[in-house]
Amino acid sequence: MANEACPCPCDIGDKFEYGGLGQEVQIEHIKAYVCKPQSSSDKAIIVIQDIFGWKLPNTRYIVDMLAANGYIAICPDFFVGKEPWNPTDDRATFAEWLKTRPATKTNKEAEVVLKYLKEECNAKKFGIVGFCWGGIATHHLMLKYPELKAGVSVYGIIRDTEDRYNLLNPTLFIFGEKDPIIPLEQVTILEQKLKEHCETKFEVKVYPAQTHGFVHRKREDINAEDKPLIEEARRDMITWLNQYI
Template sequence: MANEAQPCPCDIGDRIEYGGLGQEVQVEHIKAYLSKPPVDTGKAVIVIHDIFGWELPNTRYITDMITGNGYTAILPDFFAGQGAWNPADDFFTPFFAEWVKSRNARKIDKEFDAVLRYLRQQCGAQRIGVVGFCWGGIGVHHVMSTYSDVRAGVCVYGVVKDFGDIYNLKNPTLFIFAENDIAIPLEHVAQLTQKLKEHCKVEYHIKTFPGQTHGFVHRKREDCAPEDKPYIEEARRDLIEWLNKYV
């Protein structure tokens, strides 16, 4: 995501070759990737993608990982057909700033409502959580500040400066950050921590992973460096455990 006056690239990292275990479906006016567990548990998770969109194999991999833990998981196109960011384009131009303005992660209610209806009416979901990455992390913060019926959220390196002044979360939320994230400096994480202490009345947890960079949970190969693998696995495990506890 853009970082203050000087945008920093949201590096696509390792684009994995992954076909997916789910299927693409139409949810009212948007498309989505849907993954279902062998046995229906009545629990579902909505995954909000980053700027690289709903078709990124890495995010579909995470969606299937969530399904493997007993959830119907759905990864909708929250850009509503506008198209994802092209990694070949230049982040350091006014074009990126204009591009991201046209895709406001805090204005996704129309799409989110459609997905909620689909999960309840077509999938029989009774308990629903939400997980989001980067741009989608901002979306998670918005959802958890707005929708009291979403039981839990996991915000993975959601850009803190785009949260605004919304800190009164409705339900338990986990925030995952990377120590060496050029898009989210640690002072921003400290500010978020202080604001939540002052205003949040529900359970929340903020965890920063040492030595990691933006995208490490879903856009870095587990075998890229031996020292990174434990943190990648731990963050993914934390994500699932938070959902298991509160959804």
């Protein structure tokens, strides 16, 4: 699922057999997975889940990757206890399921997490990364919170309206060329709208031959042809964060 205008559940891809290096914590009304770097840091990244929820090992792998690169990384449950999408669920129910989990109604949870990072982790610099549903949420939050100094929205497109493009800080948008859920025409429209309305730095990058979920739902060790682009996208994500945070 990526486009609010035409929602569609997506394939979970390669589910990682990964336990995680961090820990689960309770932050006010939500739970979260947190991983901290070996050396103390005042830089933090909020990672927003896809439709498969905050416990997906693939997403926790990305959280730990960010921590290994010097960030306090946190993946909160932005569904606030509601069940994530299950690949065995009836696709005919997806639209109704999604209505109860709007990606553009995430401000309250973002504020709780920012407060936690400031008060409990002593973080002073913040960025945000989101995948699929979380990519939409990332785009939304980069329009609302100036303290988020960098954002990376990974295969998530917010609905096409005029007030969705004036990003407050630099944002990288990552897409796959062969994504059946986000056609390239939508990516082109997004880039055109950003050029018209966005006053800060942004980049829209399309990775050749890649499909939806390639950055975090494909295992590079069993997808040899895709491995260089999976790794490139992950490097691009980290480079972008390093540059602006």
